[in-house]
Amino acid sequence: MLREKLTEYANSDMYPFHMPGHKRQIEDFPNPYSIDITEIEGFDNLHHPEDILLECENKASEFYGTKKTFYLINGSTSGLLTAVSAVARENDKVIVARNSHQAVYHAIVLRKLNPVYVIPEICDFGIQGEIKVESVEKALNENPDAKAVIVTSPTYEGIVSDIAGIKKVTEKYSIPLIVDEAHGAHFSVGERFPKSAIDMGADLVIQSLHKTLPSLTQTALLHLNSELLEEDDIRKFLDIYQTSSPSYVFMAGMEECIDEMSKDGKKLFDEYAKRLDRFYKDIKTTKVLRILDKDELKDGEYFDFDMSKIVISVKDAPITSEGLNRLLHDKYHLEMEMVSPEYVLAMTSVCDTDEGLTRLKDAILEIDRSLSQKEEEKKTISKSTPDEERKAYKPLNTGLPMHVAFEKKKRAVYFSEAIGKASGAFVYLYPPDIPLIVPGELITAEFVETIKRCKDLKMALKGLPPEDGDLIYIADF
Numbered sequence: 001m002l003r004e005k006l007t008e009y010a011n012s013d014m015y016p017f018h019m020p021g022h023k024r025q026i027e028d029f030p031n032p033y034s035i036d037i038t039e040i041e042g043f044d045n046l047h048h049p050e051d052i053l054l055e056c057e058n059k060a061s062e063f064y065g066t067k068k069t070f071y072l073i074n075g076s077t078s079g080l081l082t083a084v085s086a087v088a089r090e091n092d093k094v095i096v097a098r099n100s101h102q103a104v105y106h107a108i109v110l111r112k113l114n115p116v117y118v119i120p121e122i123c124d125f126g127i128q129g130e131i132k133v134e135s136v137e138k139a140l141n142e143n144p145d146a147k148a149v150i151v152t153s154p155t156y157e158g159i160v161s162d163i164a165g166i167k168k169v170t171e172k173y174s175i176p177l178i179v180d181e182a183h184g185a186h187f188s189v190g191e192r193f194p195k196s197a198i199d200m201g202a203d204l205v206i207q208s209l210h211k212t213l214p215s216l217t218q219t220a221l222l223h224l225n226s227e228l229l230e231e232d233d234i235r236k237f238l239d240i241y242q243t244s245s246p247s248y249v250f251m252a253g254m255e256e257c258i259d260e261m262s263k264d265g266k267k268l269f270d271e272y273a274k275r276l277d278r279f280y281k282d283i284k285t286t287k288v289l290r291i292l293d294k295d296e297l298k299d300g301e302y303f304d305f306d307m308s309k310i311v312i313s314v315k316d317a318p319i320t321s322e323g324l325n326r327l328l329h330d331k332y333h334l335e336m337e338m339v340s341p342e343y344v345l346a347m348t349s350v351c352d353t354d355e356g357l358t359r360l361k362d363a364i365l366e367i368d369r370s371l372s373q374k375e376e377e378k379k380t381i382s383k384s385t386p387d388e389e390r391k392a393y394k395p396l397n398t399g400l401p402m403h404v405a406f407e408k409k410k411r412a413v414y415f416s417e418a419i420g421k422a423s424g425a426f427v428y429l430y431p432p433d434i435p436l437i438v439p440g441e442l443i444t445a446e447f448v449e450t451i452k453r454c455k456d457l458k459m460a461l462k463g464l465p466p467e468d469g470d471l472i473y474i475a476d477f
């Protein structure tokens, strides 16, 4: 039974280096059943808040310094669907960072929009870097009719783009800038963390409270901070994408999280930053595993970096990322957030303890010592996408709009037959749920190689046919 399994897991010594940000540490909260109600008298209605829920939203707005803040109980997903839907209509163009979360693509499909991509820089470390101001400027010069710009900052790995710079560009065109700041709800709390997109002028900012702050899974915020949009432009889509039965348990938890951050956030985050400083200092001696920090990134690869994300690269180590993940899990009982072909990601939050960070540090140092002794095996493990291939990456369209291809029947064919055809599905590595290919895009030989490599490395792929074998969906005509 799921409940027993969860309880057993909670009682084990597995340490969570993953979401949610409360890290299962909150103890003084009522039994969820005792406060789980519906919209009864005296408890307002999230879809038309006038009373206590409006107060909750207003407190969040005040804390984050926004014109208006909406509670989301269907995650940042519902906020992204809402934001993208609110800024464009059928057939409109939108400038979209290619490394956007699936929710942005789903909004594009639902609203039948035409995306024009800006491609993130690729860091030497093997992660996607920032979206350059110049790339947005170029995209808008070439597409002055675009209705909005949509970027993700920070990325899953903590890379922050120059949102203030991008905003200066969108301002010239009088179009809104949407920032998916799902991983940055803590930026406004901690001084040692990057500046929030809200403070850098973005028009719509979406944040998951549950990812990086002590709040229940699914809780998030949509901030409206713009003269370009009205509250009602947002609310009409929120009514579509959010459940008509929002959980009072979630909302009570959100209020508590924001109250606590308003009251003690600064102190808690100062202490947390010190714990992270100690971790990064002590981990510097690794020989073959590389830990991402600002020194590892080159100038121009990032605007800012969120040190709460611990990215452990296996690029120079004789082990695959999945191999490292297995070791951390099975031997050291440390549960990671994500495994990517070239690195493993540990997600920390203000609720992480010194004990947890020390366990991770000790495990990494011990693994690194043992790996350094088998340096010679290194050449036999190929895990990275060759740099030239990665840097030359450009999605190629077949002329078939994403929403049209999405509606087509999809057919599973062998890789060899698929080359040169239009993809019939989104294919993702999950997490981070960023599509490697979208419906309507050209399946190339290079793309097939990437998929094969991900399969060889046992990465979690979504969107491929369930049968074993080298199969992929094409859009059928």
Ligand SMILES: Cc1ncc(COP(=O)(O)O)c(C=O)c1O
Pocket (backbone or CB within 6 Å): 074, 075, 076, 077, 078, 101, 103, 152, 155, 156, 180, 182, 183, 208, 218, 219, 220, 431, 432
């Ligand atoms: C960058 C990014 N945006 C949006 C989301 C969706 O957030 P949620 O899970 O709160 O719906 C995620 C989820 O992982 C994400 O990584």
